[in-house]
Amino acid sequence: MAELSCDALDQLRDKIDVVDSQLIDLLAQRLSLVAEVGEVKSTAGVPIYAPDREAAMLAKRRAEADTAGIGGDLIEDILRRLMRESYHREKDTGFKCLKPDLGRVVVIGGAGKLGSIFVRMFRLSGYQVDIVEQNDWADAPQLFAEAGLVVVSVPINITEQLIAQSLTHLPAHCVLVDLTSTKQQPMNAMLTAHQGPVLGLHPMFGPDVVSMAKQVIIYCDGRDNQDYQWLLQQMAIWGAKLIAADPSEHDKAMTLVQGMRHFTSFVYGQHLAAENPNLEQLLEFSSPIYRLELAMVGRLFAQDSALYADIIFASPENRAMLSRYLARFEQANKMLLAGDRAGFISSFEQVSDWFGDYSEQFLLESRNLLMQASDSRTV
Amino acid sequence: MAELSCDALDQLRDKIDVVDSQLIDLLAQRLSLVAEVGEVKSTAGVPIYAPDREAAMLAKRRAEADTAGIGGDLIEDILRRLMRESYHREKDTGFKCLKPDLGRVVVIGGAGKLGSIFVRMFRLSGYQVDIVEQNDWADAPQLFAEAGLVVVSVPINITEQLIAQSLTHLPAHCVLVDLTSTKQQPMNAMLTAHQGPVLGLHPMFGPDVVSMAKQVIIYCDGRDNQDYQWLLQQMAIWGAKLIAADPSEHDKAMTLVQGMRHFTSFVYGQHLAAENPNLEQLLEFSSPIYRLELAMVGRLFAQDSALYADIIFASPENRAMLSRYLARFEQANKMLLAGDRAGFISSFEQVSDWFGDYSEQFLLESRNLLMQASDSRTV
Numbered sequence: 001m002a003e004l005s006c007d008a009l010d011q012l013r014d015k016i017d018v019v020d021s022q023l024i025d026l027l028a029q030r031l032s033l034v035a036e037v038g039e040v041k042s043t044a045g046v047p048i049y050a051p052d053r054e055a056a057m058l059a060k061r062r063a064e065a066d067t068a069g070i071g072g073d074l075i076e077d078i079l080r081r082l083m084r085e086s087y088h089r090e091k092d093t094g095f096k097c098l099k100p101d102l103g104r105v106v107v108i109g110g111a112g113k114l115g116s117i118f119v120r121m122f123r124l125s126g127y128q129v130d131i132v133e134q135n136d137w138a139d140a141p142q143l144f145a146e147a148g149l150v151v152v153s154v155p156i157n158i159t160e161q162l163i164a165q166s167l168t169h170l171p172a173h174c175v176l177v178d179l180t181s182t183k184q185q186p187m188n189a190m191l192t193a194h195q196g197p198v199l200g201l202h203p204m205f206g207p208d209v210v211s212m213a214k215q216v217i218i219y220c221d222g223r224d225n226q227d228y229q230w231l232l233q234q235m236a237i238w239g240a241k242l243i244a245a246d247p248s249e250h251d252k253a254m255t256l257v258q259g260m261r262h263f264t265s266f267v268y269g270q271h272l273a274a275e276n277p278n279l280e281q282l283l284e285f286s287s288p289i290y291r292l293e294l295a296m297v298g299r300l301f302a303q304d305s306a307l308y309a310d311i312i313f314a315s316p317e318n319r320a321m322l323s324r325y326l327a328r329f330e331q332a333n334k335m336l337l338a339g340d341r342a343g344f345i346s347s348f349e350q351v352s353d354w355f356g357d358y359s360e361q362f363l364l365e366s367r368n369l370l371m372q373a374s375d376s377r378t379v
Numbered sequence: 380m381a382e383l384s385c386d387a388l389d390q391l392r393d394k395i396d397v398v399d400s401q402l403i404d405l406l407a408q409r410l411s412l413v414a415e416v417g418e419v420k421s422t423a424g425v426p427i428y429a430p431d432r433e434a435a436m437l438a439k440r441r442a443e444a445d446t447a448g449i450g451g452d453l454i455e456d457i458l459r460r461l462m463r464e465s466y467h468r469e470k471d472t473g474f475k476c477l478k479p480d481l482g483r484v485v486v487i488g489g490a491g492k493l494g495s496i497f498v499r500m501f502r503l504s505g506y507q508v509d510i511v512e513q514n515d516w517a518d519a520p521q522l523f524a525e526a527g528l529v530v531v532s533v534p535i536n537i538t539e540q541l542i543a544q545s546l547t548h549l550p551a552h553c554v555l556v557d558l559t560s561t562k563q564q565p566m567n568a569m570l571t572a573h574q575g576p577v578l579g580l581h582p583m584f585g586p587d588v589v590s591m592a593k594q595v596i597i598y599c600d601g602r603d604n605q606d607y608q609w610l611l612q613q614m615a616i617w618g619a620k621l622i623a624a625d626p627s628e629h630d631k632a633m634t635l636v637q638g639m640r641h642f643t644s645f646v647y648g649q650h651l652a653a654e655n656p657n658l659e660q661l662l663e664f665s666s667p668i669y670r671l672e673l674a675m676v677g678r679l680f681a682q683d684s685a686l687y688a689d690i691i692f693a694s695p696e697n698r699a700m701l702s703r704y705l706a707r708f709e710q711a712n713k714m715l716l717a718g719d720r721a722g723f724i725s726s727f728e729q730v731s732d733w734f735g736d737y738s739e740q741f742l743l744e745s746r747n748l749l750m751q752a753s754d755s756r757t758v
Contacts, residue, residue, distance in 0.1 A: 006419075008419060009416065009419050012415050012419070015412050016412050016413065019405055019408050019409045020440055020443075023405050024440070024443055026398055026402050026405065027447075027449050027453065027454070027457070028449045030395060031449060033391055034395065037388065037391050037395075040388050040391070061399055064399075064400060065403050068406075069407055070406050070410060071464060074464050081460070082453070082457075083754070084750060084753075085449075085453050208746055210750075215753075216663075257666070263715070266711065266727065268643070269730040271707050272733070275635065275703070276733075277635055279737055281628070282636065285629070285636055286595070288584075290636045290637075292675070296745060298738045298741035298742075301727065301738040302734075302738035302739045302741065302742040305724045305727035305728055306724060318715075319716055324650070325650045326709065328646055328653060329705055330705065332645065332646045333701060333705050336691065336698055336701060344688050344691070345685060345688050348645065349684055351645075351648040351649055351651075354651070354652035355648070355652075359678065361677075362673065362675075362681065363682070366671075366674045366675060367587055369674075369748065369751065372748065372751045373748055374593055375456075375460060
């Protein structure tokens with residue numbers, strides 16, 4: 001190792017130190033310039049996330065990087081990471097208020113994890129926001145009387161009942177919105193209880209989201225959609241990506257997006273606990289992809305069991321779909337026990353056909369992500 | 380939108396252009412300095428991946444970034460991405476040869492995906508490497524006679540047979556190594572066929588790996604381990620992380636790391652194809668975590684069905700373990716059909732206890748990765 005302390009190496013390392021310190025200065029400069037852009041945008045009420053402009057900027061930088069002899073992927077990855085930082089910093093700056101004469105925004109369950117994100121965003125946009133929790137129902141009627149928007153963000157298993165019992169006397173012009181992860185039943189309940197504008201939302205992000213930039217919010221039109229276009233635009237200003245859906249299509253897709261995912265992760269976790277391997281050794285032995293899979297299963301169990309029980313048990317479609325999955329697993333297992341390698345391969349090829357070009361796209365996408373996982377691997 | 384074309388905004392964007400162009404220059408400078416360090420290291424035979432030095436450097440930069448008012452996570456992520464680029468660039472520079480008097484390195488199956496990675500690394504390290512494929516067996520005995528190292532990299536279902544039939548007359552001092560994803564049976568076969576040094580390896584990376592830096596290789600000592608220490612050191616110089624394991628422990632862990640993962644992904648894919656949802660819509664509706672899960676399942680089907688069939692069907696332990704998994708899924712499904720929410724929660728809490736601090740760690744780890752996935756989300 002002695003020869004590695006040679007002057008040549010020390011000199012190189014000193015030079016890298018200088019470059020890194022210039023790098024840090026440049027990053028700080030860029031963040032502050034983007035923050036200034038953000039302020040101009042916020043005043044003008046322009047969405048903080050502009051996909052087309054972003055794509056054009058990245059294409060230009062990739063070309064410049066190519067000319068400089070460094071990889072296009074490298075500069076794109078670094079700029080994307082910087083943009084994330086900028087979005088996160090923008091989260092506490094204000095947003096333009098598109099409906100200053102709205103009246104009160106009342107968020108039922110606004111102290112909860114998801115509700116509080118919306119409370120914060122409405123407040124950052126200059127709205128007067130009130131929170132109603134279980135113990136505040138005495139004050140609720142007075143707040144509702146002055147409300148221009150009521151947002152329901154309560155556990156899925158009490159949503160319908162709460163709407164039916166407590167939201168029947170909202171002002172006619174008031175927009176009624178729910179954030180439930182199923183849409184058909186809560187929307188029916190809202191349409192029955194309230195005669196004014198109704199909108200169903202399903203924010204597709206967890207409570208740990210830092211900024212709404214690039215986050216997907218699914219929305220289902222209920223009634224009088226012209227009366228809540230401002231709200232959709234307001235969320236776009238926050239950076240959210242709004243996707244329209246029919247309530248029944250939404251619910252059907254969610255049996256796969258949520259029910260299937262949560263339940264199979266749950267059983268996977270049960271199985272691991274029962275097999276009881278040495279988890280530390282398992283991680284040591286892991287390829288990046290297996291470590292990621294283990295993390296995706298394990299993360300479930302750091303979260304709220306009641307929340308997942310609610311999501312899984314709330315939908316009868318989940319039960320039916322999971323029974324079909326179980327039947328398929330039994331079939332596949334029979335094939336395995338019979339040593340039917342040819343059957344496995346033929347079935348594999350059929351699924352491969354079904355995925356079509358997506359499987360290759362997924363391979364590329366996950367390869368990049370696995371490299372990132374591997375970048376930050378410390379154990 | 381007109382007000383956004385104002386001078387203030389144009390000026391800011393011009394300034395960002397200038398910063399970005401300086402950024403690209405700096406990145407190019409840093410890559411070339413690190414390449415020089417790499418050359419010095421390579422001459423000295425020092426591993427290209429030095430975890431302790433890397434950690435110390437990152438800690439220092441984080442502190443500097445803090446002082447400059449930018450996030451420590453930001454600079455760490457950017458530097459890790461840069462280091463990956465440096466590793467990938469180093470992949471074609473040579474490595475110090477630790478055993479210049481070895482004689483021939485013969486890689487059986489060296490034209491295959493995994494074998495060719497090792498062929499390239501040995502050649503980059505100055506060894507004389509010969510490849511033996513199915514049609515080259517006529518020349519094999521002559522190559523074996525001069526071999527200091529024979530590496531077996533053939534499909535798992537022919538590994539044992541090939542070793543038993545064709546590797547019984549290697550020179551006594553020759554190191555015999557396999558790269559199979561199970562270890563007990565191939566190692567027994569090697570120990571029986573060959574009386575000299577035997578080493579089992581299981582590289583825990585896919586054929587798409589660009590550099591061996593940070594990649595895990597599990598190794599199992601077979602016989603005369605003093606005679607292949609140079610090889611372990613050689614792989615460390617390539618940047619690999621070497622983990623010792625007992626063959627039976629290894630195989631047991633792999634039923635979970637590989638068998639469970641591949642088979643459940645296979646059935647998940649079958650289930651999706653049978654449910655036949657609109658995949659494009661599903662992706663549009665997806666949270667980052669579900670998109671990732673879909674990608675992890677879908678990527679399987681862009682790969683070689685025979686390879687996965689071999690891995691899954693090769694091990695009787697896989698069959699037994701998957702039958703236990705199926706039984707657990709049946710139990711959980713009964714709970715679901717019975718609407719046993721309390722049972723679900725109690726079981727969830729037990730698994731959560733089993734994961735212990737790991738579930739929180741996995742949550743943090745995957746959160747960071749999901750942010751990265753979200754950074755690069757384009758659809």
